[in-house]
Amino acid sequence: MADAIPxxxxxxxxxxxxxxxxxxxxxxLAGAAAPRAQLTSLSCVIPCxxxxxxxxxxxxxxxxxxxxxxxxxxxxxxxxxxxxxxxALLADWAEVPGFRxxxxxxxxxxxxxLTAGLEAAAGEVVVMLDADLQHPPSLIAEMxxxxxxxxxxxxxxxxxxxxxxxxKRMGTRLFxxxxxxxxRVKVPEGxxxxxxxxxxxxxxxxxxxxxxxxxxxxxxxxxFESVALPYAPPARVHGRSHFNLRRLVNLSLDGLTSFTxxxxxxxxxxxxxxxxxxxxxxxxxxxxxxIDGNDVSGWTTIVVTLMCFFGMQMLFxxxxxxxxxxxxxxxxxxxxxxxKRKLGRGLRKRGQ
Numbered sequence: 001m002a003d004a005i006p007x008x009x010x011x012x013x014x015x016x017x018x019x020x021x022x023x024x025x026x027x028x029l030a031g032a033a034a035p036r037a038q039l040t041s042l043s044c045v046i047p048c049x050x051x052x053x054x055x056x057x058x059x060x061x062x063x064x065x066x067x068x069x070x071x072x073x074x075x076x077x078x079x080x081x082x083x084x085x086x087x088a089l090l091a092d093w094a095e096v097p098g099f100r101x102x103x104x105x106x107x108x109x110x111x112x113x114l115t116a117g118l119e120a121a122a123g124e125v126v127v128m129l130d131a132d133l134q135h136p137p138s139l140i141a142e143m144x145x146x147x148x149x150x151x152x153x154x155x156x157x158x159x160x161x162x163x164x165x166x167x168k169r170m171g172t173r174l175f176x177x178x179x180x181x182x183x184r185v186k187v188p189e190g191x192x193x194x195x196x197x198x199x200x201x202x203x204x205x206x207x208x209x210x211x212x213x214x215x216x217x218x219x220x221x222x223x224f225e226s227v228a229l230p231y232a233p234p235a236r237v238h239g240r241s242h243f244n245l246r247r248l249v250n251l252s253l254d255g256l257t258s259f260t261x262x263x264x265x266x267x268x269x270x271x272x273x274x275x276x277x278x279x280x281x282x283x284x285x286x287x288x289x290x291i292d293g294n295d296v297s298g299w300t301t302i303v304v305t306l307m308c309f310f311g312m313q314m315l316f317x318x319x320x321x322x323x324x325x326x327x328x329x330x331x332x333x334x335x336x337x338x339x340k341r342k343l344g345r346g347l348r349k350r351g352q
Contacts, residue, residue, distance in 0.1 A: 036148050041347055042070035043123030044140075047078045047113035051131035052085040059093060061137050066098075069144050070123070072347040076100045078117045081107030091343060098348030105340040111213040112337040114193060118202055122347055127196045134233040135194040143196035146227050153219070153226035155195035157188060158233055187220045188228060195219070211330055263323075267316045274312065 044062060048055065059075070066073040077090050081104060094101040102116050114128060125147055129135035135156065143154040193215060197205070204222040205215075 035150055039070040039125060039144060039148065041072045041123040041125070042066060042074075042144070043121035043126045043347075044073070044075045045078070045114065045117030045121055045126060045128045046075065046131050047080055047110050047117060048082060048086050048090065048131045049080045049107065049110075049113075050082050050084045050086055052082075052089045054131050054133050055086065055089055055093075058131060058133055058137070059099075063096075063098075065137055065140060069141060070125070072123075072349045074098050074100055074121070074123065074347045076102065076117045076120050078113040078120075079103040080110065080113040081105075094343035094345075097345050100342070100344030100346055102342055103340045105338040108337045110193075111215050114215055115206070115213055116337050116339070118206055120342075121202065124199050125196060126199070126202050129194045134235075136231060136234065139194075139229060139231055140196070142229060146229070147196055147198065150225070151227045152198045152201050152224035153195060154229055155188065155191045155219070155226060156231050157191050157228045159230045160232060187216050191216065191219075191228065194231075198224070200224070211332075211334060211336055212326055213336060263319045267319055270312070271316065274309070 044066065046055075046058075055077075062075055066075070075093075075098060077093065077099065079087055079090055079101065087103065090101045090103070093099045100120060102120055104113065104116065117128070118126060125144065127140055127143065129137070129140075139156060143156075146154045201222065201224050204224070205218055208218055208222075
């Protein structure tokens with residue numbers, strides 16, 4: 001029987017983590033970090049969907065890298081409904097100590113796959129990266145070094161987007177400007193899911209109960225001390241991105257409706273402005289008729305005005321409907337994902 005995984009883990013924060021969380025914006029906090037001892041365990045979470053060719057290159061690299069960073073390590077691979085040879089490849093790797101495979105019952109999306117991986121990860125530190133080889137594993141060592149200095153979160157930030165089309169770059173700038181202009185939670189532009197998180201941070205993320213999980217917003221909302229790590233992503237070796245325009249638009253709507261309310265405020269403000277304009281124009285027509293005897297304009301003005309207001313009403317109802325739809329999804333309390341099977345042995349000690 002498939003396993004439904006609820007989100008029940010509660011955060012266990014250290015005094016340093018509680019002090020950093022009080023700032024609540026995910027920004028760097030000068031002088032707040034305290035050095036840490038040697039890293040005892042590290043988990044690497046990788047969501048996968050049709051990435052068999054890339055995993056053949058990535059996993060051997062991680063096998064060489066991780067033993068030198070922590071006393072014990074594991075790689076948690078989440079198969080998010082793959083239709084190629086990814087499932088068979090992961091089953092083979094699950095026989096290797098230190099590898100764990102979580103196969104979801106269908107494609108639930110990257111946000112759900114990341115949540116599944118975080119739920120399964122047992123390390124003192126968790127690193128998340130994509131399977132497409134655009135997140136260089138060599139940066140993990142630098143992330144761990146920042147963690148040893150006392151930083152709770154190290155997130156990689158893209159320094160350039162030359163591999164993306166003009167439309168996508170413009171849409172990305174517009175999205176981050178809308179996300180960060182009106183609310184206290186600031187989502188760093190260019191930051192993705194490639195990041196290192198301390199165990200207290202992971203527990204805090206998993207304690208958030210929402211089903212529509214916009215992970216970038218959750219990372220920013222919980223706070224904690226964080227440091228940006230610039231990097232230039234290499235080109236994909238195999239395959240292409242699964243995030244087409246429709247998926248990106250849906251993800252943007254999830255982010256805006258999950259962490260901002262300014263679209264609703266915009267509806268109220270624009271409605272009030274249009275009502276004042278309509279009232280003023282009506283008063284002008286009445287005065288013009290009483291004073292100068294001018295006839296009121298004909299049916300063309302009325303029809304055009306009605307069509308304009310009808311279009312605006314439909315737009316405003318659509319904005320409200322997005323929020324109502326999110327409420328509808330949340331109140332059903334369905335699990336974020338369902339596990340089909342689990343494979344693997346968990347943490348592997350150095351030298352085994």
